[in-house]
Amino acid sequence: MPQYTPPLRDMQFLMQEVLGLPARFAQLPAYADVDTGTMDAILEEAGKFAVEVVQPLNLSGDAEGCTRNPADSSVTTPKGFKEAYAKYVEGGWAALSCDSAYGGQGLPFVLNQCLYEMLNSANQAWAMYPGLSHGAYEALHVYGSDEQKKLYLPKLTSGEWTGTMCLTEPHCGTDLGLLRTKAEPQADGSYKITGNKIFISAGEHDMTDNIVHLVLARLPDAPKGSKGISLFLVPKFLVNADGSLGARNPISCSGLEHKMGIHGNATAQIAIDGAVGSLVGQPNKGLQAMFVMMNAARLGVANQSLGLMAVAYENALAYAKDRLQMRSLSGTKAKDLPADPIIVHPDVRRMLLTAKAYSEGGRAMMIATSALVDEELNHPDEAVRKAHAAQVALLTPILKAFLTDKGFEVTVLCQQVFGGHGYIHETGMEQLVRDARINMIYEGTNGIQALDLLGRKVLGDQGAALKALGKLVQGLVEEEGVNERMADFINPLAQLAGQMTGITTELGLKALQNPDEVGAAATDYLCVMGHLVMGYWWARMAQTALRALAEGDVADKTFYEGKLQTARFYFARLFPEAGLRVRTMRTGSKLLMNTDAALA
Amino acid sequence: MPQYTPPLRDMQFLMQEVLGLPARFAQLPAYADVDTGTMDAILEEAGKFAVEVVQPLNLSGDAEGCTRNPADSSVTTPKGFKEAYAKYVEGGWAALSCDSAYGGQGLPFVLNQCLYEMLNSANQAWAMYPGLSHGAYEALHVYGSDEQKKLYLPKLTSGEWTGTMCLTEPHCGTDLGLLRTKAEPQADGSYKITGNKIFISAGEHDMTDNIVHLVLARLPDAPKGSKGISLFLVPKFLVNADGSLGARNPISCSGLEHKMGIHGNATAQIAIDGAVGSLVGQPNKGLQAMFVMMNAARLGVANQSLGLMAVAYENALAYAKDRLQMRSLSGTKAKDLPADPIIVHPDVRRMLLTAKAYSEGGRAMMIATSALVDEELNHPDEAVRKAHAAQVALLTPILKAFLTDKGFEVTVLCQQVFGGHGYIHETGMEQLVRDARINMIYEGTNGIQALDLLGRKVLGDQGAALKALGKLVQGLVEEEGVNERMADFINPLAQLAGQMTGITTELGLKALQNPDEVGAAATDYLCVMGHLVMGYWWARMAQTALRALAEGDVADKTFYEGKLQTARFYFARLFPEAGLRVRTMRTGSKLLMNTDAALA
CATH class of the missing domain: 1.20.120 (Four Helix Bundle (Hemerythrin (Met), subunit A))
Structure with a gap:
């Protein structure tokens, strides 16, 4: 089974020595109380959580996958996933960088990204359940009505409920302008939503009492194409005014996809059969709201590949030091052993150094960009906020596509270091390759990122x-x-x-x-x-x-x-x-x- | 389910127009009777066999995999594999380029390679069962004693039995000098073989009555390292002098590997517990004999990736013409449709053209090199035979590593053309990526090929x-x-x-x-x-x-x-x-x- 050591030293090197974040954050009133010691302590605990709770479920989750129960369309996640999620909520991890107005801890976004790098190293499929919630949190935080915020944000902040993004339909992924899901206005101000969605990550599961679906749909009088798309909040269970759960809303999982990887995550087909929803933001401005989630999600996907690179590198390095095979071309290195460890071979070092260079370079890009996000959101000077927003917008497609392309390359190279043993499930290397592959595709294929850039x-x-x-x-x-x-x-x-x-x-x-x-x-x-x-x-x-x-x-x-x-x-x-x-x-x-x- | 069209036109273009093989083969007495019409007819039939019999089992074979029955260590291959193999034998395909002295058809090697490109496009996991037999056939043909040839070659030629290469052990793959399997000489001239092998492709199955294992092992007095390795023929069932089957030899499957891909092929752990074997070639010269198989197998692996590239390209091209998504940046192309087919996008064309260029370039490399093999084996002029042998030796690692590296890249690009749908099992694209991955590893990793070159x-x-x-x-x-x-x-x-x-x-x-x-x-x-x-x-x-x-x-x-x-x-x-x-x-x-x- 793969090993994992949280890269705490490297994170501190970047945040403190290279980027000087303590001094930069001291200028942000929101983070006035955030001292270096606190951040270090949080990262250490986060690393422990990733190693002790989440990582042990990665191989088994991949082998077991998710199961849909046809009787009630419920989905059972792999053994241990639910319990690990409960510990995540209990530990307050969901609330880390959420607004304190809704129960959040108000800590920097960059800290949340470091937490997620480690969760992704430990278990990408599991990390996607809470990870996608954060996107829904962001969209509601920016575009939700006061009532929506009051009812939903505290639960998303605590992690008591999770969120999804319901965009894709069978005939449209990249081209959301083609989407057909309908929203009919009702007399009470709500909407009746009908349609079919596919590829909905964490779309159904057994981890929480409720799931907050954010659904793109079309109003009856909507203009054609992408200018006629609105965003709706469609909870799995309706929520009463006091926050208690009401009736089951007819939005359910009609099937699970059989995928190349991230088997532990439920990629759901979602049937929406006259479900009750409420409008988020303005009519026909759904894509705008969706892009808030999407941009956060794109950095999140880059972070997934960063996590996979780091754990792939660590394991390939350990294997290269342990596996004895052939002698060094420049003369025996380990005289007392029947062969030299393969790290003596220049080509093995080439593969390892490639993995290290892209992992640590990627981490620098991710932490630097995430710190810009923190300043974009919290800097007292509007000019700084604007400039940083433009930089983040520029960097987001670069990080998404470059780090996921290189992330795939790195997992493949690290698998190669293992030779035939890398092709076998038990070493965990082939799973990293399969999991890394989706990151080049979802949240906008890397070709779309390039056009966006x-x-x-x-x-x-x-x-x-x-x-x-x-x-x-x-x-x-x-x-x-x-x-x-x-x-x-x-x-x-x-x-x-x-x-x-x-x-x-x-x-x-x-x-x-x-x-x-x-x-x-x-x-x-x-x-x-x-x-x-x-x-x-x-x-x-x-x-x-x-x-x-x-x-x-x-x-x-x-x-x-x-x-x-x-x-x-x-x-x-x-x-x-x-x-x-x-x-x-x-x-x-x-x-x-x-x-x-x-x-x- | 993926489609497949045999590339007959391109094969003819290469063999007849580019390489002028009819004129070249006319100079080889062994192929004096081989005319172009016969070769075309055979390729057409081979293509039909691949499309009609083998390809329909690819997706299902991947999903089902192989099963080991713990009661008797037998292995059941996926549904339909056994019947398809029977048709292969019945059609005489196993005998295509085998020596007519043992019942073969004596046709050119290049024709066999074209047959295998198509079988690999259709179903790499299935094609490995007969494909590995051919390597065993080659090694016995060159190094076997008259008695071994008489008893085994007719059955390998007909396909009635299959063969394996038993090299790898848990602690040694690349470095065969470390191997531990022992061979003790017996009074009757046979050897008692004991040891454990892993990663044995087609190592056990239910397709034939017998399996001819070629096993690397060490004699008691053997020098250390790679100079002390001998090759043994160890049949699953002992063979009587009249060719009938005798007792079950204690060489059996102790487990099946859980792999990233080629699920339809049984990758066996083989326990050899005092099995009876006979020496092939000279004592301590086993690696030399094994390299005959290995070199053939390396071209075979390149051919696997060639097959995967071809089928990946065909399906990505068809999808790109069919899938409607977005409008062309240079103006609407399909006015009557809700969106343009994605082939209008330059980046999609880049991916398709990359796939086409490497597939067709790879096919040219493969057919040209295979024709050199035919001349190496059959040219009347010894100087030509020698020169071609040296060229084939130079080209073999190039084809193995370059075509499998590019083959993986191509299957990944073709999967990318499918967007999210490429990550789902049903389209078959993700299977091609998983299957292609092993080709960079087995029969000598690509790093080893590079050192060899x-x-x-x-x-x-x-x-x-x-x-x-x-x-x-x-x-x-x-x-x-x-x-x-x-x-x-x-x-x-x-x-x-x-x-x-x-x-x-x-x-x-x-x-x-x-x-x-x-x-x-x-x-x-x-x-x-x-x-x-x-x-x-x-x-x-x-x-x-x-x-x-x-x-x-x-x-x-x-x-x-x-x-x-x-x-x-x-x-x-x-x-x-x-x-x-x-x-x-x-x-x-x-x-x-x-x-x-x-x-x-």
């Missing part, structure tokens, strides 16, 4: 958000440009950053003549931006490590030297992918579109 | 085999260098080929000083060689297509234009990976090996 977030605002990112990189380049010990990191970063303005302008001009140029370049463009952002953070981590080592008598020397070795590996062997992608990005749309004979 | 096949013979390949490429470059219509293909190919001699010499020199340089560069080197070989064949296919189109009134214009469009896509968007890999290849071993702090 290039079309909307970059070209859509004439490159303003991109320029702000470029300034950040430029700042580091100017700061460290003369430092020889940083040259391996700063030179390639400066070169790529210098190219991006020109390339983006070029793409923008091409796109004016032919919008397909955006689609043809978008996936490569996102990958290049992913390396630019990750390269920036690896350079920042190297800078911090060099400074720490320069102080002489360092307790944690191996940690900092390891950071430098990994940074060097990243820039020499992984970062150059950006150059290849710049090249293929510029091959243009005709190469793809003038292919009717090939695709006949 | 660079260390043994390239540097081991001072680059002689590489030079022969270089000459082939150079010939094409000289032939087409002035043809402007070939410039998109010839220029990048010539550039890379020109680089490879220098790079290889450089690596050879570095390796003399530090052997870890080989391990550090090998995986990149193999990928570059993969593109060099695939690039050569894409250029040859483009050349053939241009010549056919130049003839004016061509019946099959779309086919040839499609080849040109795909070749252009391959060279512009996929081939440049070689340049990136050349760059990372040269970063050297220190970057990987001086990382003890990072990997602490």
Whole structure:
């Protein structure tokens, strides 16, 4: 069975040493009381919870899966899932970064993300049950009426109830404009909802008394397409004014999907048969409200792959030190053993270092972006809030697609380190690959993320958000440009950053003549931006490590030297992918579109 | 359920138009009677068999898997597998390229490979049962005694019995020198074999009356390590001198592995408890005999991924034409439909064209290499036989690793085209990904293939085999260098080929000083060689297509234009990976090996 050690040291390194979050959060009135000691203590407890309660259920949950009982459409989650969830609620974890007005602890979002990285490492399928609730919480927190907030937010905050996002229908996923679920206004101000949804994660389960479904549907007079979609709150059990549960609402699980992975999560087909719902936000503005959930969910998905990378790396590293096979090409290393541990082989190290570089680089991207979210929500200066919101909007598709693509690559490499044993269920490595695969697809496929990035977030605002990112990189380049010990990191970063303005302008001009140029370049463009952002953070981590080592008598020397070795590996062997992608990005749309004979 | 159409047109294009096999085979006395019409007819029948008999069992076989009966250690294969195998035997498919001295049809190996590509497209897990028999047939054909050949080859030829390769033990896979299974000589000249094997594909099943296990074991006086390994024939049931079955031999299935994929194939743990075996070949020379099987098996594994790519591409293409979602960025294409089919999106085309380019390029590599095998075995000129043997030895690890790496990438991309529906079992796409994953691992991981290529096949013979390949490429470059219509293909190919001699010499020199340089560069080197070989064949296919189109009134214009469009896509968007890999290849071993702090 896989092992897992929470990466507390690395999280502290990032939050305290690289990002200086204590000083930054001191400027936010909402977090005035949040001290470093508290955050450390919470992360330590969160790690224990992940290791002791959640991780032991990962392999067994995958093997067992969820079961639907046809008699009453109820769903039984794998053995132990329900009890683990009860402990999660009991421990107050659901409330961590929720609004104290509804019973939350009001702690930073970045802390919640760290909690979730660990839960995802331990058991992605399980973590999705509480994880999706948080998205529903966010949407209601922003768009819910006072009554909706009063009735539902305390229960979502405590974790007593969970939430879902009911978007997809059999004929529409990406293209929500095609959706058919109907909402008919009733005399009492409520709505009667009818339709069929599919792929609803955590759509039905036995963990809580109630489930709060947020459902996209169409009003009778709604305009066609995506401008005619409204959002409705449709609880599994109706809720009385005093908060007690009323009648069972006819919104139920009509089937469970047979999936490649995340078997422990109930991916439900949901039949809605005249269920009672209430409107969330304005009529026909449902997509806007849904995007609040969606953007949070996209960062959440990136965080899932981050968690999977971390646990895959830890296990591959342990296996590579333990498994004896062949001798080192450069001479026997373990004379007393019948063969050398496979970590002596350069190609095994290549796989391990790739996993480490993407895991720790990904963690830096995630924690840095999550800290921006905290400032976006809580900074006293509106200009800062706005600027950070634009940066988060730019970074969200990058993190979602880049970290889930690399996350899949990393789980596959770590599985490869195990050889044939990686293909067997018992080692847990093949499950990580299967689980990681969905992250490239759901909450908007990675192709859609790329279009969102290039079309909307970059070209859509004439490159303003991109320029702000470029300034950040430029700042580091100017700061460290003369430092020889940083040259391996700063030179390639400066070169790529210098190219991006020109390339983006070029793409923008091409796109004016032919919008397909955006689609043809978008996936490569996102990958290049992913390396630019990750390269920036690896350079920042190297800078911090060099400074720490320069102080002489360092307790944690191996940690900092390891950071430098990994940074060097990243820039020499992984970062150059950006150059290849710049090249293929510029091959243009005709190469793809003038292919009717090939695709006949 | 997935669809499948045998790629007969493409196989004929390669065999007849690109490779001119009819003329080449006319020079081989063994194939004097083999005419094109016969080969076409056989492939057509083979395709029907794959589509009608084998493919319908793929999804169900994956869902059902194999079952071991603890009472008698017997294994039941999924519903229908046994009956399909009986039809395979009845149709004479097992005998296709076997020696007529043992009842075979004596047809070319390349034809057998085409048959297997189609069987693999239809159902890799099923195709492994007869596929592994062929490896056992080959090893016995080369190294078996007259008596072993007489007793076993006719039954393996007819398919009445199947064969296995029993190599791996729990503590050793790659490093067979560590193996512990023992063989004690008996007074009657037989051996008593005792030990435990794992990961034995098709190790036990209910399809045939007998199974011929080829088992690696150690004689009592054997030298340590890989020089003390012998090969034994250990039948499930002993065989009497008249060919009838005798007593049950104590070699049995002690368990089945729970795997990521190929669920329909029984991956057995095999307990050998004093079973009677006979020596195959010379004592302590077992690895040599095993490599006959292994090399055939490595081409077989490449062929598995080729089959998976082809069927994945076909289904992704069909889905992309059928699935309506969003409008084209460059304006509505299907005005009468609620949305455009997703094939209008450039990024979807990128995924499809990548799949097509690697599938068809892979098929060219496979058919060309298989034809070399036919000439290696049957050419009247010994010099040709030797030269082709060296080429096949060079190409085998390239095909195994490059086509299985790209095969996995392609199945993942084709799954991505399906969006969320690709993650669900029913569409069959996720199964292709799970099945494709093992091909990167078994019969020597792809890391081992890379070491074999660079260390043994390239540097081991001072680059002689590489030079022969270089000459082939150079010939094409000289032939087409002035043809402007070939410039998109010839220029990048010539550039890379020109680089490879220098790079290889450089690596050879570095390796003399530090052997870890080989391990550090090998995986990149193999990928570059993969593109060099695939690039050569894409250029040859483009050349053939241009010549056919130049003839004016061509019946099959779309086919040839499609080849040109795909070749252009391959060279512009996929081939440049070689340049990136050349760059990372040269970063050297220190970057990987001086990382003890990072990997602490």
